[in-house]
Amino acid sequence: MPDSTPKALTTLSSLKIEPGYKRVANAIEAQIVGGQIKLGELLPTESNLAEMLGVHRSTIREGIRSLENAGLVQRGRGKRLRVSVPEMSAVSSVITRALGLKQVSFFELWEMQMLLEPFAARLASQRISDDLARELQKNVDSLRQNLNDDEFVIRNDTKFHQLIAEAAQNAALTLSTAPIGALLFSATVNLYSTVSQARHRLLESHEEILAAILSKDAQAAEETMARHIRDFYRGYEISGVDVHAPIPLDPRALDLVK
Amino acid sequence: MPDSTPKALTTLSSLKIEPGYKRVANAIEAQIVGGQIKLGELLPTESNLAEMLGVHRSTIREGIRSLENAGLVQRGRGKRLRVSVPEMSAVSSVITRALGLKQVSFFELWEMQMLLEPFAARLASQRISDDLARELQKNVDSLRQNLNDDEFVIRNDTKFHQLIAEAAQNAALTLSTAPIGALLFSATVNLYSTVSQARHRLLESHEEILAAILSKDAQAAEETMARHIRDFYRGYEISGVDVHAPIPLDPRALDLVK
DNA sequence: TATGTAGGATTATCCGACAATAGGACAACA
DNA sequence: TGTTGTCCTATTGTCGGATAATCCTACATA
Incomplete structure (x- = not known):
């Protein structure tokens, strides 16, 4: 059996870049956890976020879903996004x-x-x-x-x-x-x-x-x-x-x- | 002060219907929790799900994000969705x-x-x-x-x-x-x-x-x-x-x- | 004071398209 | 034999744009 794992280069970190929606989620989460956006405040609109982060609005929406599920933001039809303490x-x-x-x-x-x-x-x-x-x-x-x-x-x-x-x-x-x-x-x-x-x-x-x-x-x-x-x-x-x-x-x- | 809460009709349940992406998430989650889809199995493709549930693929995607965040499904570019036990x-x-x-x-x-x-x-x-x-x-x-x-x-x-x-x-x-x-x-x-x-x-x-x-x-x-x-x-x-x-x-x- | 109405802002959903990646089949090569 | 290169297809990721549903506010009306 040939050596399937050569000694050198075994510790290369994956250089895969994260998909956009995940980067969006992380970016917004960091802002919230870091305190730049205070609890109860309104987030920019989806359109604004899309413009700010340079991605399409659909991508923004997918990213926000993650945060919504974790309880970090609340949303509603026609209502702006609001940052909230995760409901227990x-x-x-x-x-x-x-x-x-x-x-x-x-x-x-x-x-x-x-x-x-x-x-x-x-x-x-x-x-x-x-x-x-x-x-x-x-x-x-x-x-x-x-x-x-x-x-x-x-x-x-x-x-x-x-x-x-x-x-x-x-x-x-x-x-x-x-x-x-x-x-x-x-x-x-x-x-x-x-x-x-x-x-x-x-x-x-x-x-x-x-x-x-x-x-x-x-x-x-x-x-x-x-x-x-x-x-x-x-x-x-x-x-x-x-x-x-x-x-x-x-x-x-x-x-x-x- | 006039009575702001009349006696009758106080127990009306909100007839607001849930948004589509949430219904999607619930439907899939129910299948998983209920055991119809076993752990490790593949979910239908996004397109199939869209057809099955009668909504657009974007809506499916948004619904799936919630489950992904909760750890119920794993996904990757080009890979099918896979049901998984939530990672601790x-x-x-x-x-x-x-x-x-x-x-x-x-x-x-x-x-x-x-x-x-x-x-x-x-x-x-x-x-x-x-x-x-x-x-x-x-x-x-x-x-x-x-x-x-x-x-x-x-x-x-x-x-x-x-x-x-x-x-x-x-x-x-x-x-x-x-x-x-x-x-x-x-x-x-x-x-x-x-x-x-x-x-x-x-x-x-x-x-x-x-x-x-x-x-x-x-x-x-x-x-x-x-x-x-x-x-x-x-x-x-x-x-x-x-x-x-x-x-x-x-x-x-x-x-x-x- | 309470109720109806109009208009803008924002989210929810849809449509259709293309790019990027995964995975397999198969040929070319050492 | 085992590795590498190249195709193809299925599937997800992202995009641009459009429409409907809903909220919010201001204003008019009774």
Whole structure:
């Protein structure tokens, strides 16, 4: 066999130039990240950008799509492009999709939840704002009243944990918990219809956790939440699904984070 | 003041139809997420898609950009579109950018790191593969040899934590830690040049952690890592920067996750 | 004060064309 | 045999230009 990789010249960098639409995206992104264009400001019109960067308007449009998807710009028919802080929801749905396609297992997600949620509950008990406290209270109240509506229960549950994450006032934490919660939705869809007691235990747990948070008892908040998550695991086991099998990605899970 | 929100008709859903490119993106995404198109397969050509969906090729192209950015499809000049699992790096950079623009503080990130890293170290000590063990060993060795190259130290440090997260074999965990590590890079850039002892302590810590993981001592792995992260916090404080100020987003941070 | 209307600005979509690249088939050559 | 050069075709990348749909503002009207 002849030497297929000669010693010299093995470290040549590819001199391929990036396609135009990607250069457009990078250029605009750099302006935003670098702070030359401030948040909330308007971008030049597509026609202007095309002129400025010396490419056709179609190319500009393709480049901007990338940024739009990442949440860096918002656009609308007839409206100018506006620079915006990426909505957490936009980012969350990217993560959710990725994890879903990555075929993560229930166990992996649960493991993370078991780490994050009690921590979030502890922080929430110390930092929750009056507004969020009210909203959390309302959330639990409405759960009590709609305990037999499966769809409602699941959405309400997701929202409950989302509110607690928010109350913890840590953006990185919020961003980590949201996709996990959304994905576990897929796993929970059939849980409440098969395990009838589950919904009552859910309500009790939420009430306990709420009480602990409102009374600013960090220790109790952490513990009740931990118990709640462990309960969740048992419920899943009882329903008979393999915890190590990849979670089937339910399309509704993506709506959930939006 | 007249009633600006009449009682009836308050729950009308917006009947705005989505623009074409978004419908295109959704349609293709649904096919992928739903599993009709398997990973690694080729998508129809742009022209075919245009014909199938009844829109112009330009519209198809714009729709596909969104998916490309999210990492769902890969493309290249003259090459057909290929469906792919989102690269973790693509997702990480979206998260990193979002958190950066969201102006998160060092404290927020550190708080998360303090939760995640010791946990990752514990799992890694129980689950690490031989391959990763070797790579981790090599990582620490090369740190010992390049201890005076600031840029190298920082990249090496990021990689160290990334490897441990991988070793924990939990995709959700990896995805949470990567962006946090990358962003803290921005914060660390000036640390080692100002605090001269820091780099030696860094090496010692990494050696300790490595030893704990390789000997599969979960307890020690968790504790040494926790100490390491706390050290990091002290170092940052000493350098005199306000831990609650938003982290300035260094462009290199985005390269780091790629 | 609220409602209707006109006009310009801007994005959304379409049309059709050409350039650039990838990939394969095949001949020429050492 | 294995390498190189040359063709061809399929496909993406970019372009120039056109039209429709929508937003925004100003102004008129009741």
